[in-house]
Amino acid sequence: AGIPVYLGVDVGTSGARALAIDTAGTVRGSAHIALPAPTCTDNGGQQQAPELWWRALLAVLRQLADALPPALEPKALALDGTSGTLLLTDRNGYPLHPALLYADRRAAAQARRIAAVAPAQSGAHGATSALAKLLWLREQGLAHAAHALHQSDWLLGRLGAPWGVSDENNALKLGYDPVARAWPQWLGELDVPPDMLPQVYEPGTPVGLLNGELAAHLGLPDSLTLVAGTTDSVAAFIATGARTPGDGVTSLGSTLALKLVSSRPVFAPEMGIYSHRLGHLWLAGGASNTGGAVLRAHFSDAEIARFSLAIDPHAPTGLDYYPLSRPGERFPVADPDLPPRLTPRPADRKTFFQALLEGIAAVEKLGYARLGEAGADTLQSVRSVGGGAVNTAWTTLRAHTLGVPMSPATHSAAAYGAAVLARQRSDETAHQILERDNREQ
Ligand code: ADP
Structure with missing residues (x-):
């Protein structure tokens, strides 16, 4: 077996950056791809086609895989994305609209409804919160959507993780209660269907395996573990080495x-x-x-x-x-x-x-x-x-x-923080993850 490396990808709205680190934390390879600018609407909207994220992710992973010497063996991958960026999909993860970016401010009326029921310390307050965006989208004829996903949740699903998986950091602005480690009861008062909300994992938890066809296409091992990621700002924090x-x-x-x-x-x-x-x-x-x-x-x-x-x-x-x-x-x-x-x-x-x-x-x-x-x-x-x-x-x-x-x-790139998350529970094998998935289904 080769020298284990862990992959971290930071997907923002202006580009994607990928890094590979070894067990000691040394960077063994990196890649970067730019994204076209988001579209601004004249009523305060900011949106982007999620397909652009996906193409950037594929390109950056391919570039990274090509840059890694053959002696290195990628073991796990984690993603971070822009927090408050939201996308509704059908059961199979198919996007139902252009993704709303974090700065989209169209959900002001929805934010007032949230303010009436959410406790003051909830992360879901404000017109740019993921929850306000979810309520707004549901009123735009998308009430039938199956999954509410953040940028990195959707990308993780496309890589092979089950649909409807998120992490405790991204989920904060969707209303998740990090103290109780649960979706709060008051979401019911806003008519949010519980099964639309993702299942939330601690960042770094193995949640799936890289899709076999993609693995072949990208030149990555098909036993690559996908782990729950985080938001861009938490990833940038982890990258500094503060802990x-x-x-x-x-x-x-x-x-x-x-x-x-x-x-x-x-x-x-x-x-x-x-x-x-x-x-x-x-x-x-x-x-x-x-x-x-x-x-x-x-x-x-x-x-x-x-x-x-x-x-x-x-x-x-x-x-x-x-x-x-x-x-x-x-x-x-x-x-x-x-x-x-x-x-x-x-x-x-x-x-x-x-x-x-x-x-x-x-x-x-x-x-x-x-x-x-x-x-x-x-x-x-x-x-x-x-x-x-x-x-x-x-x-x-x-x-x-x-x-x-x-x-x-230690490092200034958020992608480095994502790679640290990928390394965190590297002892959990692909076999254990599959067994757990089967038990949960
Ligand atoms: P952001 O991503 O928030 O726009 P950056 O992290 O790129 O910002 O930092 C840009 C800011 O850094 C600028 O507002 C600039 O004033 C400040 N800056 C750049 N170089 C220096 C420097 N040598 N000393 C102090 N401030 C600096």
Whole structure:
């Protein structure tokens, strides 16, 4: 037998990335395919043909399989997809409409119906939740659909897993209760037929085997185990290597998003604090409106690079900014009218730039403190991802503000996190999975 490797695929709405890792976590191969842009409708809709995902998945897996040396033997595969992306299918997994992407906001009226019955801490709130989309689609003449599936659920089914299988992370926005580990009773009040909801597994659980014909077509073993995946953001978290209570991951993208491993779930809906289940641990998180977009509004990328080298992170400006692009914040301050605080404006641009970095770091500190106050474990270390993670002056400044060690992230690609899930229960053999499937049928 060859050297075992585990495959992870991150399927987003702009492309698909696949990685193979070995038992030690070393990347042994990778591939990437771009996807055509989604279609926007003039009433706030965003949709994409699921067939495009499927073609991208096949292409990226084929590219990966071709790139792997023959001595490597793929053992298992996991997928992550964009959370809140929903598709209704018939009994055989045949799509009944173009998939609704996470940013589709057409289900506003349905969100109000959900708000009337769902507890505040449910992940199903808001017009972009998968549940709001499900209710909206059912009202568009699709009430007869057999399965409500997320992006990665549908792709896993096409690869060979039974139809109607999902994971505890994707299912959160469809209303799944991760504390009770069940679909809640209140879904009945919204007339959601229970058999339309997927069967939910812990991420990393073997759920099927790669279809034999596909295996031959792709050049992959037909004994390849398919395991339950997760959402793109949880996969990106897993990829960083954070996994002990108190491990934080800060995403420094256009916006600032914090995640913290906790031994307890925490919820503070008024601040948008929610928790994903991660096996026996929890992943508490919140997202602020501050972030790199504010930097970009005032500085070019070249200036960001130049001023970052020029500032002294040990000499704070003390300007106490709260950088926002427009008024309004949810986390760590719940105030829909919170004004940006970007004054007084110093004479030189370098000092202004440093004050913005300090302001974002202060919001980061307050955010981790809020997660702790809500009941999560105290912050012990921080890993950084996103566009701002490369900025070493900022990392130094943030370490000083946060007062904890800054750890390097193992990997920045969500696909790596999916591959880690594929490796998680590699001891379960194909034979055991088939036996369990037969018992359950
Ligand atoms: P997203 O996917 O959220 O749009 P990215 O993770 O690609 O964002 O990060 C983009 C952001 O990163 C931009 O808003 C930019 O301001 C910020 N950024 C890029 N390079 C740097 C840098 N060297 N220092 C600080 N911020 C940076």
